[in-house]
Amino acid sequence: STAVKRGLAGDGVEAAAVAVMTTLNRDAAEAALSAGATAVTDVTGYGLLGHLHELCEASGVAAEVSASAVAAIDGVLELLASAEPPIAGGTRRNREWLEGWVEFARDVPEDRRWLLCDAMTSGGLLVAVAPDVEFEAGVRIGALVEGPAGRISVGA
Template sequence: MTELRTNSAHRLTQYAHGGGCACKIPPGELESMVAGLHGSTGGELIVGLDDGDDAAAVRLDGGSAVISTADFFTPVVDDAYDWGRIAAANALSDVYAMGGRPVVAVNLLCWPRELLPVELAGEVLRGGMDVGRQAACPVAGGHSVDDPEPKYGMAVTGVGSPDTLLRNDSGRAGLPLSLTKPLGIGVLNTRHKATGEVFPQAVAAMTELNAGAADAAVRAGIGCATDVTGFGLLGHLLKLVRASGVSAHLDPAAVSYLDGSREALRDGFVSGGTKRNLDWVRPHADLSAISEDEALLLADAQTSGGLLLAGEVPGAPVIGELAPREEHLITVR
C-alpha cells in the first residue's frame, strides 16, 4: 500500500514546520485566543464563534442561509497537485459539515518565491481548481503573498437552509455517532514527511469530498455534525458534546483505520499536534479502558477527514452514542 517517492527535486513537506491540519494552533490555545470574541453583533447571524462550529452561517431574506469559511495549511504531501486537491477538499468540507452546498471559492496562497519554482505553485492551484470543478464550485481568483513557508487553501462561500443546518450544538442524548471516513491520516502523513513514502490510500481519503455524506445526513434528518480534522476524533467530539450539553460513549473497536496506520504509530510517526490533542482532551475523558497507543490514534490529527454525525447514514459505521451529561464528557470503552 506504499510506494517510494520518485518525482521532483522539491519535497514540499520539507519546507514546512508541520503538515496539513496538524499545523493548527492547539485547541486550548485557540480557545484562549478567541475567548473575548464570543457573541453575535447582529440578529441575522445563525452560527458564529460561540461554539467553535465549522463555519459561520447568516440568515438571508427569503429563507436561505449563507455559509462562510476559510481554511489553509502547510504541505501535507510532497506532490504539489495532490496538495492542492487535498487543501481544496478540506476547505470545502467546512461547508459540507454544516449541511450546505459550496457555490464559490477563492484561493489563499502563501509561496516562498525565492525558494520554490512558480510552476509548482501553478500545480497547487491546478489541483484546487480541479476539486472545485468536481464539487461544481467555481474557483474565482483569490489572494497570494510572498511567504517563507508555503501554505494553501481557500475561502469558501456556500448556501443552505436555516432549518436543516448541521450544527455542533444540536446533539441529543441517545443519538448514535457515525464516522464517514477512516482515521489514520495523521500518522501516515507524518511518516510520509519523514521518509518520503507515498500512501495512496491516505491521498484518496483526503481528496474524497464530504458532499455525499452531507447530503445523506440532511436527507436523514440529522441536525448535529462536525468534520474531523486537526483536533482529531477525540478533540472534535469534545467540542461537539460541550456545545450540545451532553456526553459521549465511544467504542474504539468500531472505529476503522487506513491500512498502515497502526504500523506508522508503532514506528513512532506521531505528530506534535496529535500529542497536544490528547493532552487537551485527557482531563475531560475516561480513557482507562484503552492503551496510550489507541488513545493517540483516536486523537490523531486528521487532514480533510470525514464527518462525525449524530445519527446514521448508509456506509458509515456507528462508533458510539451520545448520553446525558456525565462527569467525563467522553468515555471510551
C-alpha cells in the same frame, strides 16, 4: 501524513491517505441531512475526540465511543504501535488538551488512543443521528449520553 513526511509509510499507506484526504464530504453530508442528523462536523485538526468533545459540550451531553469501531487506513495502526511512532505535534497537543475530558478504558491500546486524537488534514465527517436511525453512509462508533457536557468515555 507525518509518517509520509518522515519516510516511514510505504507507498500503499501514502496512496490510501491521499485518497482519503482528497475525497469530498459532499455525499456524506447529503446522506447525513437525509438521515435527519442533529449535528455534523468535519474531523480535522482537533482530531475525532476533539471535535466530538466540542459537539458534546455545545449540546450539553457526554459521549461513549468504541475505539475499535473507528476505521483506520491499512498500516496506520502498525505505524502508531511501532517503537518510534510518527506522532505529529498537533496530535500530542490534542491528547494533552483532552486529558481532563476523555477517559480511556484500560484495554484501549495506545495506537488507538493516538488515532482518536490525530490532528488530521481531512478525516471525514462526524455525524450525530438518533439511535433508531439507520445511517448507511457511516459507521456507528458510539452514542451521545447523559452526563457532564463534553465528557467522553472510550472503550475498546
